[in-house]
Amino acid sequence: MKRIFFILLFLYSAHCCAQEFMPLWPSGKMPNSKGMQIQDSIVNERLYQVGTPGMWIYLPSKQENKRGAIIIFPGGGYHHEAFNISGMQIAKWFNSFGISAFVLKYRLPISPDVNEPSIVPLQDAQRALRIVRAHARAWGINPAKIGVLGTSSGGHLASTIGTHFEDVSAIGDSLGSYSFRANFMILISAVIDYRLFTHPGTSDNLLGKNVTQELIEKYSNHLHVTSKTPPALIFHAQNDPLVPVRNSLEFYQALNDSGVPASLHIFPQGAHNIALHDNPGSTQEWTTLCEQWMKEMGFVEEKK
Numbered sequence: 001m002k003r004i005f006f007i008l009l010f011l012y013s014a015h016c017c018a019q020e021f022m023p024l025w026p027s028g029k030m031p032n033s034k035g036m037q038i039q040d041s042i043v044n045e046r047l048y049q050v051g052t053p054g055m056w057i058y059l060p061s062k063q064e065n066k067r068g069a070i071i072i073f074p075g076g077g078y079h080h081e082a083f084n085i086s087g088m089q090i091a092k093w094f095n096s097f098g099i100s101a102f103v104l105k106y107r108l109p110i111s112p113d114v115n116e117p118s119i120v121p122l123q124d125a126q127r128a129l130r131i132v133r134a135h136a137r138a139w140g141i142n143p144a145k146i147g148v149l150g151t152s153s154g155g156h157l158a159s160t161i162g163t164h165f166e167d168v169s170a171i172g173d174s175l176g177s178y179s180f181r182a183n184f185m186i187l188i189s190a191v192i193d194y195r196l197f198t199h200p201g202t203s204d205n206l207l208g209k210n211v212t213q214e215l216i217e218k219y220s221n222h223l224h225v226t227s228k229t230p231p232a233l234i235f236h237a238q239n240d241p242l243v244p245v246r247n248s249l250e251f252y253q254a255l256n257d258s259g260v261p262a263s264l265h266i267f268p269q270g271a272h273n274i275a276l277h278d279n280p281g282s283t284q285e286w287t288t289l290c291e292q293w294m295k296e297m298g299f300v301e302e303k304k
Contacts (some may be wrong), residue, residue, distance in 0.1 A: 002101060018056035018088070018103070024051065029171050030259045032120050032292035035104045036113040047081040047105065053124045055131070056083075056103040057248045058091040059139055067301040068100030068294065070186070071128050073104050075152030077119065078205035081105065085197060086151040086188075092269040097291055099300065100141050104128050106157070109206050118206055119168050121157050126169035129161070132179040145299045147184035147230075152243060152272065153202045155190025156221065158182075159251065162232065163224040184299055185232040188274050191241055192247040194220045199243050225254035231261040235286050237270030263293055 016062045025031075030053070041049035055071070073273060074087040081087070093100035106124035109117035112160060129146065136143040150158030170176045191202050194216045207215050217223055232255055236248040255262040267274075270283035279286070294300045 012121060018058055018091075020057045021054055022057060022131065023052050023054040024124055024131065025171070026173070029173070031123055031169065031171055032107075032115050034113050034115060038111060038113050038239060045082065045084040046076060047108075048079075049111065050081070050105055050107045051172055052105075053107050054105050055128055056088065056091070056105070058088075058095050058101040058103070060095045060098045060100060062140065064098040065100070065140045066303075067140060068098075068145040068299045069100040069102070069132055069136075069139075069141045069147070070094050071102045071104055071125070071146070071148050071182075073106065073125065073148065073154035073157045074151035075150065075154040075189075077199065077202045078109050078153045078156075079201060080108070081154075082151075086154060088151065093287065097300070099294070100139055102128065102132060107163055112129055117208065118219065121206075122160050122164065123169045125157055125161050126167070127175070129180040129182060130169070130175040130178040134175055136158075142301065145183055145301070147186060147294075148182045149186040149188070150190060151188040151274070152199075153191055153206075155187040156192065156202065156206075156219075158185050158187055159190060159192055159221040159232075160219065161185070162229050163221045163226075165228070182298065184230050184294075186235075187232060187248065187251070188286075189236045189237065189243050189272055190234070190247060190251070191243050192221050192251045197244040197246040197250070202243075215273050222250045222254040225251070225258050225260065227258050227260065229258065229260050231256065231297055232263075233290060234262065234264045235267070235274060235289075236265075237267050237272070237274060237283060238270060240272045242272040261297070263289075265289060 038051040074081040087103040095102040148158040252264040265281040269280040
């Protein structure tokens with residue numbers, strides 16, 4: 001009973017911190033669903049099951065609004081979503097310098113309700129970008145300055161948005177007229193490669209244990225970088241024991257080869273725990289570098 005009380009208290013606190021929670025899909029029209037009644041499952045600030053995919057909305061004050069926006073994809077190996085430490089906390093930091101932020105609660109490919117596991121996170125991510133663009137004027141956002149940020153498997157989802165342009169989220173409603181393309185990507189300790197340098201658990205959860213070579217190559221996102229891929233800011237720790245740093249190196253190389261503006265920062269320490277605070281040494285500077293990069297690239301509109 002005590003555990004249920006604290007879960008309810010946490011959910012109440014999470015919704016109080018965000019201005020609003022917005023579901024992604026209208027009732028009965030969620031694609032790639034068997035129609036099961038799935039309930040959210042939360043343990044230790046992690047979502048292990050997602051019943052209602054949606055976004056927590058964090059908007060800055062009108063006086064501080066710099067008209068950029070970021071949609072954040074929490075990590076968790078496509079097994080769960082660490083939506084507080086790699087979602088809500090980062091969203092509030094973006095608000096601190098005038099950026100609108102949205103934390104995506106996306107369906108997991110291991111959900112029993114999903115028909116085609118590998119595309120379900122991308123479907124929810126595309127829908128989120130369309131929703132933000134549809135509300136851009138009301139929320140004071142420039143629709144050409146909407147980026148994505150992901151940590152670990154969330155970084156894989158962010159890089160998938162930046163490299164896969166097939167529409168897998170259209171349901172025939174008015175949002176279909178809005179673009180699901182990101183204008184920039186911020187990747188932290190991201191899974192990119194499913195061939196040689198992947199994290200096995202992430203691969204199993206997204207692609208399945210009896211995966212085909214075709215699916216491996218489809219979601220090894222450095223293989224799909226083109227000149228149409230949006231600019232990227234990439235952070236990784238050299239001593240990451242879970243997701244090898246080669247994931248970020250391979251992605252940066254592909255971006256560079258395609259002429260896509262990109263910035264890569266490899267820190268000596270930080271392991272797989274790069275967060276908003278309490279990072280070792282120079283790793284703590286990632287937030288400063290992130291803010292300055294967004295300004296440098298024109299994704300922040302300075303007040304005149």
